[in-house]
Amino acid sequence: MQSAEKTKPGDGAAAALLAALTQKRRLDAATPKESALWLLDRLLPDAGVNNVPFAVRVAGRLDTAALQSAVDTVVRRHEVLRTVYLDRQAGLVREVLGESTRGPRVEVHESDADVPEKALREFAATPIRCDGRLMLRAAVFRGPGTDTLAVVVHHLVFDAASVPVLIGELAAAYDAHAAGGDLPDVLRGTVPALRAAEPRAESLAHWRGALDGFDPAGLDLDCTRPAPARPTLAGDTVLHVLDDDTRALLRGLQRTLRAPEAVVLLTAFCVLLAAHGAGPDLVVGSPVNVRPPEGQSAIGYHVNTLPLRLAVDPRRGFRELVKEARTTFFGALAHSDVPVDAIAHETARETVSWRDTLFQHMFNYVPVEPAPPLTLGGLHAQPVHVETGYSKFDVELFVQSGPDQLGLRLLYCAELLDRADAEALTRRYAALLHTVAAEPDRPVGELDVWSDEDRTLPGPGTARSVAAPAREADRDLDTFRATPGGPALGLTEAARRAADGTYPYVVHPLDARNVAVVDRSGRRLPDGVRGEVCLVRPDGATHVATGWTGSLRRDGALELYGQAERVARRHGRAVHPERVEAVLLAHPEVTGAVFVAADEAALAFVTLDERPGLTDEVAAHAARLLPRAVQPDRVVRTDALPRRPDGGWDTVALLGLAAAEARTEQADPDGLVGDLRGLWRDLLGLAEPADADANFFALGGHSLLGAQLVQRVDDVTGTRIRLADLFDNPTPRGLARYLRELRDDS
Structure with missing residues (x-):
């Protein structure tokens, strides 16, 4: 343990840790609202997604010693700024450090620019961890003629409404310390943390009624790309x-x-x-x-x-x-x-x-x-907007x-x-x-919700209108290229050749005037918005439906998401089987693939050799490249993929193959699946061990229970996993496969 004599006077983090170790500790359980932020930190441990930054710039030089004293003053004054959090097995706990706690050391960074945007963004995005240290950081970025004071506080103890209060008190404390005078009366005394009252019963009843029957699966936008398998929230x-x-x-x-x-x-x-x-x-x-x-x-x-x-x-x-x-x-x-x-x-x-x-x-x-004028030691302070580079939501x-x-x-x-x-x-x-x-x-x-720019966006060869309604006509053909400069092909063949393991498929119309994407009402959509792909007759008004879902890109290419007749609904989401099949076919040993999706199960059928472990390799390959919503629950190896007389896939026969394999499969040689089934039972309050393919979240599990399960998995197996790994592998069988892969790689 580091002694008090060896602790640097300005090292607030070390002082906070020392104080925490030497005082009688009172640890309180975090609230559900606090735990939700903590879980996001655990899911993205290398990201400052919960950081709240602000900055001000002055024309001149700041006294860093006075600034350090000002930071110490406001930390000692506010109990909430002396609140630290610790990650424990049972969840997140909170502790308030003593009134003698010093603030974090004010960092000083030299900069070639008076507005160091890149450095500010990196500072704002650096994560603040729940490890017993103070939940804020401060720095001065020293430019050729200006100083920029930047402060980052974790959302657990801060919000946007706190910014003017904190910067105002920092300025007042800085002025006092720089002048060598006493603190003003407004900064004397300590401020206890404001604790939220328990929710009222009538409010809980209001929200349960307001949200009754709501399914968030229908919130995806038609202008977004498919989510990556491992989002970073960039x-x-x-x-x-x-x-x-x-x-x-x-x-x-x-x-x-x-x-x-x-x-x-x-x-x-x-x-x-x-x-x-x-x-x-x-x-x-x-x-x-x-x-x-x-x-x-x-x-x-x-x-x-x-x-x-x-x-x-x-x-x-x-x-x-x-x-x-x-x-x-x-x-x-x-x-x-x-x-x-x-x-x-x-x-x-x-x-x-x-x-x-x-x-x-x-x-x-x-x-x-x-905002009222702000000064630091007589220097006018100008606010500087700082972004962390993260977004917790789609929009x-x-x-x-x-x-x-x-x-x-x-x-x-x-x-x-x-x-x-x-x-x-x-x-x-x-x-x-x-x-x-x-x-x-x-x-x-x-209503016409599109802008003037949408109506006049030029495509290759012509301007594209988004106002004209589509009218059905006899099916016609246009020609496309799967790659620029490639051979001219029909739409279906071009899409097939473009399915090289990337998704969505991209094809290039030979004449963009002959292609349109329309909404459910038959009206043309602007570039970047998904709808049904139609071919346009020479008269420019009549459209021929192709049965494909896609969007036109601004470079004139057409992105295809799949055939509308094959689209399935899984947990309320639209799932395009072609997407999963393209990813499966990208595995070098997969020669054929069919994806069958329903709410009960999502199965991938593949043709490949019988090499031991190869099916698990394919499943892991799909898990790495696909978001959880469209990942196969199970990959089934078969020698051939049966078709119906009309040429479509024989899903009845395929499901029969899956059932037969499940009956004969020896999936638990080391007993790991059985151990995990028991953990599912214990945490979810089940009467008996869960089924090997039981989805933890489908049985009522949620993020907080998931965090507990991750800890229990570590206790039982000795293998540390992340909460994100549980979301990617939410069944005992799938998580057992993932744990075995980790062991094999170590």
Whole structure:
């Protein structure tokens, strides 16, 4: 153990650890809301996804000694900033360190730039761990003529509303220490942490009723890419300022619809999501400050996210939807004392990915008030926007509403959306406000939600309109290339040749004027949005359905997701068998593959040699490349893939093969599957050991129970796995296979 004499005076982290070791410890269990953040940290241990950063820049030099004293002052003053967290076997625990605790050491970094954007982003993205150390970091980035003070605090003890409080106190403490004077009265004394009250029974009942029967599986957008097997939550941001005409229309809508600006904008956001394939039963998250009136200046994590549910029936008008959204919004505010994590596991659904939540899209309405001038030691301090580079949701729309400007900040998951698609979403949102202002009672399913840029995007050879409806005609043919410069092929043959293990398939029309992608109503869709692929007659108006789902890219290529007649529903999601089959066929020893999906099971049938362990290798190959929602539950080896007389796959015969293999399979030579079946039973409260193919999450398991299971697996097997590994292998048989692979690789 390091002695007190060897601890550096400015090393707040070491001091915090020493204080924790020497004082009588009081460890409290974390709340469900805190545990939810911790689980995200465990799933992405190398990412600062829960970091809340802020920064200010001054023209001149900061006194780092005075700044260190200022950081020490505010840490000692606020109990919440002296709160540390520890990862324990039973879950996350919380501890408050003593009032003598010093703050973290203020780092100093030299920079060649006065605005060190890259360095700030890296600093903001560095994870803060639940390891008993303070949950904040501070640094000064010293440029040629400026100093930038950056602070990063973990969301467990901080939120956006805490930023002005903390920066204000830091500035006041810095001024006092730099001048060598006493602290002002406003900084004297300590501030106890603000603890949230237990949710009221009537609020719990409200949310159970509001979310009854909701299935979040219908929230995927038609402009997103398939999720990777191992998401990293890499994110990016698009900024867009609404012009004066749009703001004037919005004010008119508020008066006409008798609804607050936030409700009108929320409803428009839901309509935008529905136009891109989500819903019609939608839940959008909306954060709200739950500080009591007497605690408005409290630092801490005092935000609850309201799961706002709205049915975007395409037959209803915008006015009617706003009326329902207003009722939903104010009802949610009246019951905002319930953290969403306290009820998220009560919905009847199977978790198929650790990203699964009640919502995948966020609406964050932020009223912007003019900030008072801020100085540090007499130097004017200018705010600097800092991004962490992560997005917890597919799309999060921040509406920053000020007296002189209405700005949009779209934070999006870069693994699912291209930047061009994110920019298109912001333009379409602005265009939609104009559309609903002109026709508030027109059914939203008939509204044109596309922007002017969508209507005039030039494709190779022509401009593509998205307004013309499609009309059925006799099936016609166009020609495509599977690769640029390749031979001319029919659509089906081009797609087959493009299936080289990547997904979706990409083909190149010889003439882009002959291809269109349309929605369910037969209207053309803009580039990047999925729909049904149609061939266009020479008259330009009549379309011929091909039976394929796809989207046109901005370079003129066509992405094909699969044949519509083969699309299956699994846990409410659309599953394209061709995608899974292409991944399976990418394995060098697989010569044929068929994927059969249903809610009960997802089976992959492959033709390959009988080499021992090869089937497990193929299953692991699929697990690495496919998201959990479309991974096969089991891979079945066969000598031949049977077909029906009409040429389609004989799924009845294939399922018979799977049943026969299950009866004869010797799948537990080391007893590992049996051990895991017992753990399933113990943690899920089952009367007997679970079936070898029982999905942990389908039986009622959730993230918190999953974290306990991961620890129990370590205790029983001596092999450490991550929570993400359980999501990827949620059955005893599958997890046993994964554990054996880890042992073989070690």
